[in-house]
Amino acid sequence: MQRLSTTVRLNRSVLQFDDAASARLETYLAESASLLEGDPDPQEILCDLEQAVADQCARRLQPNQAVVTLAELEPALAEIGSVQVPGASPSAESAKSSAPRPLQQVSEAALISGVCAGLGRYFGFNVTALRVFAVLLLLLSGGGVILVYFTLMLLMPFAPLPSGGKPLAWLPGKCRTFMEYLRTKFHLAAG
Amino acid sequence: MAAESKLAPIRKGLLEFLVLKIVGAESVYVPDILRRLDGTEFNTQEGTLYPLLSKLRREDLVHYEWKESEAGPPRKYYRLTDSGRAQLTALDEYWNLINRTIADIGH
Numbered sequence: 430m431q432r433l434s435t436t437v438r439l440n441r442s443v444l445q446f447d448d449a450a451s452a453r454l455e456t457y458l459a460e461s462a463s464l465l466e467g468d469p470d471p472q473e474i475l476c477d478l479e480q481a482v483a484d485q486c487a488r489r490l491q492p493n494q495a496v497v498t499l500a501e502l503e504p505a506l507a508e509i510g511s512v513q514v515p516g517a518s519p520s521a522e523s524a525k526s527s528a529p530r531p532l533q534q535v536s537e538a539a540l541i542s543g544v545c546a547g548l549g550r551y552f553g554f555n556v557t558a559l560r561v562f563a564v565l566l567l568l569l570s571g572g573g574v575i576l577v578y579f580t581l582m583l584l585m586p587f588a589p590l591p592s593g594g595k596p597l598a599w600l601p602g603k604c605r606t607f608m609e610y611l612r613t614k615f616h617l618a619a620g
Numbered sequence: 621m622a623a624e625s626k627l628a629p630i631r632k633g634l635l636e637f638l639v640l641k642i643v644g645a646e647s648v649y650v651p652d653i654l655r656r657l658d659g660t661e662f663n664t665q666e667g668t669l670y671p672l673l674s675k676l677r678r679e680d681l682v683h684y685e686w687k688e689s690e691a692g693p694p695r696k697y698y699r700l701t702d703s704g705r706a707q708l709t710a711l712d713e714y715w716n717l718i719n720r721t722i723a724d725i726g727h
Contacts, residue, residue, distance in 0.1 A: 440693070441693035441694070442692070442693055461667075465671070468671065468674070469678060470674060470678070473674050474670045474671050474674050477650075477666075477670040477673075477674075477696070478666065478667070478670055480693065481650070481666045481670070484692065487692070508665065508666075509665055509666040509667050510665030510666065510667035510668060511667050512667045512668075512670075512671060513667060513668040513671065514671050515636070515671055515672045515675050
């Protein structure tokens with residue numbers, strides 16, 4: 430009698446597993462998934478792990494062997510090891526998000542100078558909604574908002590640029606340089 | 621060994637640095653990284669490496685491209701991004717600085 434096997438798709442590979450091995454594999458993948466809870470993209474890691482399991486099992490199959498059993502799966506899983514989430518990242522990220530954010534212009538997220546991006550980040554508003562609101566005000570106030578925007582541009586400090594970030598877009602870059610120039614010229618403390 | 625419990629977190633913290641170094645030297649896929657670390661103090665497993673590489677990719681330090689292999693499905697080959705290279709240089713310099721401090725202090 431031939432033992433029944435299950436066809437298992439592991440990322441980009443397809444293999445035959447016997448019942449015991451496929452049950453063991455399911456447990457391993459479920460454990461991995463639960464260890465990756467809280468990781469921003471567990472799906473990518475799970476796909477990589479599935480591929481690793483498939484490669485390891487395929488390598489261990491004998492030339493005339495079609496079905497993966499526990500004899501191949503157990504050493505494969507032992508070599509891959511259980512999922513270790515990089516320790517530093519969760520604490521660093523939570524420290525970052527819990528730190529109070531000062532009211533600053535955010536040049537790298539700016540359309541003009543980063544006032545809306547900064548206000549949105551500080552008050553937790555949706556930036557797009559804030560921009561739409563600002564344009565509505567501009568239409569209703571007949572231009573008064575421009576003066577408000579310019580004052581904020583001049584007074585709100587600029588957030589430090591992220592290290593190794595992309596160069597700024599043309600307008601935010603110019604705004605930043607121009608405001609910094611005005612501040613030094615008129616000895617404004619902000620910035 | 622009693623010191624082992626103090627050495628383990630040091631190795632764990634340095635693993636990311638070593639992975640950046642390996643990826644920085646040439647474009648590699650995960651079994652290359654494992655082989656490179658095999659037999660060193662930093663011997664590691666896929667279960668550790670994939671989550672770490674995923675984190676590094678999210679931080680825009682490494683990126684990968686798919687390459688066909690002679691046998692089996694295509695493989696992910698990792699490479700440093702520009703900011704990954706900048707971070708590797710910074711880590712290298714800092715590591716040398718620490719080494720000098722450790723060597724100098726107490727003399």
